[in-house]
Amino acid sequence: MELIVGAGAAVVVAGTVLAGMVFGRGRRKQRRLAEAQARAAELERLATEAGSALVRTDERVRLAEDELGFAVAQLGEREAQDLAAALQKARARLSEAFRLNQLLHDHVPDTDAQRLEWNSRIVELCRSADAAVTEQTAALAERRAAVRRTPSAIEQVRAEAERVRGLVPEARETLAALVDRYTDAALQPVAANPDQAERLLQFAERSATVAGKKLAGDRGRDADAAVQAAAETVRRAEGLLEAVEQFEMEALRAESTLGAMIAESRAELAAARAMPATARSGRIDAAVAGLEQALADLPGPGERTDPIGSLTRVRQANTALDDAVAAVQEAGRRAEQVRAQLATALDDAHRQVSAARQVVDDYRAPVGPDARTRLAEAERELAEASAERDPERALGGARRAASLAAEARALAHRDLARQQGYPGGYGGGYGGGYGWEGVPRGRSGSGDMLGGILGGLVIGGMLDGLGDIGDLFD
Template structure:
């Protein structure tokens, strides 16, 4: 009894402590939950305030944009405000959807926190999209208005540019006259008409300036601005044409330098190509050699008027054609080497298959089909000595192996069908096991091997248990070992 009381007191203290701990933990969890709920409500309140501000801002922007649309129509015409009108229509549709969502939030039906969050976010997105569309149009018309105000100055700038470029027409014309002493008419053809074309473009730019003045005086600022833009573009093109004349000489000098290197390279490649045996050059390679030689012969001597860019183009093209032909010949030679390597393996395979087939036919009473295929295989192998094409020789070697394989398979099937028996004393079997202490072809494609190879035929019944049983029984019969064996009824169960 004296021990029970202290124990009960201790248990009571522990229970009380656990109760206090649980109470503290529950209090903390409750406080954390309250804090999180308070934060979530504060975030929702901030989101609702942002959405409300967005509604007010977008509504005001649409009203201002409608006023701007009226000013733009009066200033630039109805045809110029089509996209602006469409943008305002799209903005109003988005604002209407946003107002509908806000109405759902304000009605008497309670909404979940998730709904409040989603709808307010949607309101903000709709308002931002409408604002962006309107902002693009307002900015575009502001830029047009600024350009219209700047049109008078732009016209004067255009007139000055036309005069400046026109004063430089003489230089390119003189350059062309000097270049004509060194280069052929064909070489100068890309730039020969540039000064005259530039003069026509400058005339057009001058007329554009006059049109811009008249449209500006009539209050048609957009047409005046368009005329100035067309004139500026014409002046820019004229300047580029004249600059091309001056840069042609530099390009021609670079072409002459590159042509000299290309000619030296071509002569070296021609020497290599001519060293290839004539029999291997026939066709594309000979044609490529002749074409490159003709291109080199057409290059004029330095004392004549030349076309370095055209000559370089011609030599480069024929040089590339020769490179391609030589590469094709190299690929062909590589293929011949690969075929010869494959041919050695194929001949070894054919000889092995023929030897194995001869062994099978010698031990069985094979029919005419098996013997015919063996004879055909031997004929294919014998004819390889006169075959000069490695690809055709490879095909014949593979056919020889396949025919010998078929001959062995047919002889094997005939033996299992009762024609002459099929089995040999000493456990000699044909069907993937040892044959006379060796495997004639221990790989795919041979009857009884590890599978059907690329030149083999289906084995039919050659691999099933009863086929092996037939071979065993045949061997027993030949060896005179059936006497005294009694009932063999259970022997077949071994193969079930």
């Protein structure tokens, strides 16, 4: 009997121990899960902060570059040399930040430690770059403000606005003529420019009126901010109208590059077809078919064209064939072909980068960090390819630059399309952590240049002196 009782007690004890072990394991598993969720949340928060910092600092540096130009015009190069030096340092730091962001978004998986380190470094670099230019622009602000605190400055802005307004009808006529030659997709970057320019000029006139009221009320700093907003807006309006006039020249250059790339592609197709069937089968045959299709899809004589888009599609197919053939080509023949292709590839990269830069410069604040990162990386790749002495490396860099720039342009247009009810930020993707109050909601819809200008001015800190920028809509 005692043996049975003892055995029962042992079972009970063993069961209790086992239950304790299971319970402990469950607690540890829950704790590990909670820790993992906390780490994931922190990484997401840091990624959001890094994305917002990239946009904010990029805008701040761009506006500081504008300020440098204004300061040189008003005060001379000597007075602005400290800002010029600060901008050079800020650009270097921002370039490193964009490079890290590109690493975070490339095809190579990143560890949590890398994501934490790189996003933290992006935030740190952006803060450093921002501080460098903020200190120097603040030092120039009062000297420039003294120039703006006069009725003549307000009248000058009004005169400039009137002059630029006179350019709108010509831009509309140019755009109407372009519609007959280029597709809607090709014209998308400039199609709304005359309308956007008129809105900007209306805003500039209201800003000048506000500046006059603030000046009369002895509110010099507010008057400075309003005049500054008006002058920047007039300059952007003129840039939009110039972009319409320059579009055809850029399109003609792109068409010339496309013509060279078509001739190059046909030569590559002939060379690929001449290869032995055993070497061609598989990847090369598939690439040949892809390039043939890309050439067949080009618009015929008399049809509307999209030179930049066509360049992108033919280049991608051309590169695919080139990569497929490279593995079986003789080294000497390959080097000769690379040298022949390099000039066209560099020209294509310049066209793609220029098109992407135009979108970012025109629409400013609504364009998010992904598009800006791709563009910064494309510009870096293009600069390195242009300086590279090895033709093979230069060709690869030029093609990467063109691809990144095309991706940047597509991402920028995606951001513009998503900006419903702008201003306010980047929705869930980037937290919207740098919206602002005072601008009436609903006045700046998708792709609204006025919203982009105001966003850039606010993000860049140029309207900090104006207590209520809603006054500009009175």
